[in-house]
Amino acid sequence: MKLKKLTALFLAGAMALSLAACGGNDNSSSAAGGTGETGNAAAETSDAGDLPVLKVAVMPFLNSLPVEYMVQNKLDEANGFKIETVYFSNGGAMNEALAADQWEVGTLSAAAVNSLAIYGAYCIADIGHSEGGLYTLVSPDSPIAQATGTNPSYPDVLGSPETVKGTVIATSTGTISHLNVNKWLEVLGLTPDDVQIVSMDFPAAYQALKTGNCDVAALNPPTSFTAESEGYVVTSSLSSLDVPQYDSIIVSNKAYNERRDVLVNYVKAFFQACDALQADPDMAAQMLLDWYTANGSETTLEACATEIETRPFVTSEEAKGITIGESVAITGEFWVSQQLLEESRFPEIAKHVDDTIVKEALGF
Numbered sequence: 001m002k003l004k005k006l007t008a009l010f011l012a013g014a015m016a017l018s019l020a021a022c023g024g025n026d027n028s029s030s031a032a033g034g035t036g037e038t039g040n041a042a043a044e045t046s047d048a049g050d051l052p053v054l055k056v057a058v059m060p061f062l063n064s065l066p067v068e069y070m071v072q073n074k075l076d077e078a079n080g081f082k083i084e085t086v087y088f089s090n091g092g093a094m095n096e097a098l099a100a101d102q103w104e105v106g107t108l109s110a111a112a113v114n115s116l117a118i119y120g121a122y123c124i125a126d127i128g129h130s131e132g133g134l135y136t137l138v139s140p141d142s143p144i145a146q147a148t149g150t151n152p153s154y155p156d157v158l159g160s161p162e163t164v165k166g167t168v169i170a171t172s173t174g175t176i177s178h179l180n181v182n183k184w185l186e187v188l189g190l191t192p193d194d195v196q197i198v199s200m201d202f203p204a205a206y207q208a209l210k211t212g213n214c215d216v217a218a219l220n221p222p223t224s225f226t227a228e229s230e231g232y233v234v235t236s237s238l239s240s241l242d243v244p245q246y247d248s249i250i251v252s253n254k255a256y257n258e259r260r261d262v263l264v265n266y267v268k269a270f271f272q273a274c275d276a277l278q279a280d281p282d283m284a285a286q287m288l289l290d291w292y293t294a295n296g297s298e299t300t301l302e303a304c305a306t307e308i309e310t311r312p313f314v315t316s317e318e319a320k321g322i323t324i325g326e327s328v329a330i331t332g333e334f335w336v337s338q339q340l341l342e343e344s345r346f347p348e349i350a351k352h353v354d355d356t357i358v359k360e361a362l363g364f
Contacts, residue, residue: 051076051077051082052080052259053081053083053084054076054082054083054084054104054255054262055084055086055102055104055105056083056084056086056106056266057085057086057087057088057094057097057105057106058085058086058087059087059088059089059090059091059094059107060089060291060295060296060297062128062247062288062307062308062311063107063108063109063127063128063247065277065284065287065291066107066127066270066274066277067083067085067107067273068287069273069276069287070083070270070272071083071085073273073276075269075272076266078269079266079272080262080265081262081265081269086102086103088106090111091112092111094111094115095114095118098115098119098121098252099119101254103252104251104252104255104259105251105255105263105266106249106250107127107249108247108248108250109130109176109245109246109247110176110179110331112250112328113328113331113332113349114341115250116348116349116353117332117341117345117346118345118348119252119253120352121250121251121252121352122251122253122352122354123248123249123251123325123328123352123353123354124249124250124251124256124263124324124354124355124357124358125249125267125270125319125324125357125361126246126247126248126249126319126324126327127246127247127248127249127270127271127274127313127314128246128247128274128311128312128314129245129246129311129312129314130176130311131237131238131239131243131244131245131311132221132238132239132307132309132310132312133220133221133225133237133306133307133310133311134176134177134180134218134219134220134221134224134237134238135180135218135224135227135228135234135236135237136169136180136181136184136216136217136218136235136236136237137216137218137224137228137232137234137235138158138215138216138217138232138233140231140233142215142233143163144159144160144164144167144215144233145158146158146163147159147160150188150189151187151189154240156240157184157187157188157236157240158233158234158235158236159184159188159235159236160188161188161190164194164195165195166194166196167196167215167216168195168196168198168215168216169181169195169196169197169214169216169217170197170200170204170205170208170209170213170214170216170217170218171200171202171205171217171218171219172199172202172205172220173199173338174199175220176220176238176245177218177219177220178218178334178338179330179331180236180237180241180243181197181216182337182338183241183243184235184236184241187236187241198214202220202223202224203223205217205219206223206226206227209227209232216235221303221307221311222297222303222304222307225299225306226299226300226303228306229300229302229303239310243330244326244327244330245327245330245331246322246327246328248325248327248328249266249267249270256354260357263357264357264360264361267357267358267361268362271315271316271361271362272316274315274316275315275316277308277313278312278313281305281308281309282305284308285301285304285305285307285308286301288307288308289304320364324353324354324355324358325349325353328349328353329350332349333346
């Protein structure tokens with residue numbers, strides 16, 4: 001795959017969509033019922049009146065915290081709509097449900113590639129820095145941890161061709177952590193063929209590192225922060241590799257075409273939540289701990305505070321300077337290179353990025 005060619009296709013498509021974007025009519029009916037666990041239905045809340053209901057997908061991760069804040073503080077009602085949450089364990093499950101119109105709006109990172117390229121959803125805002133905490137880690141006594149300065153352009157990246165070649169790397173393949181592995185290898189002058197990449201979920205990958213069944217684990221939060229706090233050494237991160245990544249607000253094709261007015265209000269409320277969470281990191285860390293605990297993840301307040309610090313939300317002011325869709329295009333290029341996405345589908349990503357909704361919501 002020629003990455004420059006793909007990037008050119010993406011930019012051309014994004015420009016065309018931005019010029020052609022137009023508003024749709026609001027549809028106040030709720031989306032079709034899904035198999036995910038739902039809550040906060042407007043029909044069950046008498047003081048919500050006749051506000052339109054928006055089915056919002058949430059996951060047990062940081063990127064759903066603004067939704068929790070919106071619900072707790074009734075920012076949805078204050079902005080003229082009512083949230084009905086639909087719970088999913090991961091982005092893959094969200095995409096499967098997207099095909100059946102089981103949710104209308106949600107927040108995704110790497111999985112947004114399939115949302116746009118395959119399911120016809122739209123990316124309408126970038127709301128969080130998701131590169132923080134995406135680490136490759138090794139034990140402190142690993143030769144990899146002692147190898148510094150291999151690539152002067154990336155001074156914080158550890159490892160060398162000699163220490164990394166032939167190692168076993170555990171991660172969840174096809175995810176943004178897998179992208180971290182490939183970029184790390186590239187910076188060291190290696191390719192995935194020089195190592196053995198074993199696919200497993202993040203807690204299992206960390207357990208494999210602890211038991212010596214792998215040499216490197218590529219993890220995401222909160223597991224990555226737990227590993228770091230327990231003494232494992234970070235050898236690379238998307239931040240140290242200069243790879244920008246955002247969590248993005250993704251909207252179903254149907255909601256995009258039928259519920260623009262509600263989506264504008266949703267984006268406005270979402271950034272009100274982001275602003276509040278960024279303004280009070282202690283409050284945000286405690287809320288994140290409560291969110292993880294309620295959804296079955298074991299972590300600590302310290303780890304949550306670190307995640308809040310290293311993966312900040314995009315504020316309403318910062319949003320005005322972000323080019324929406326760049327990070328999902330980077331991930332899309334990676335997926336094509338890994339044969340996780342057909343190259344012919346790559347241009348669909350650019351066709352499904354729209355910055356006009358966030359501009360209307362934030363007034364810029």
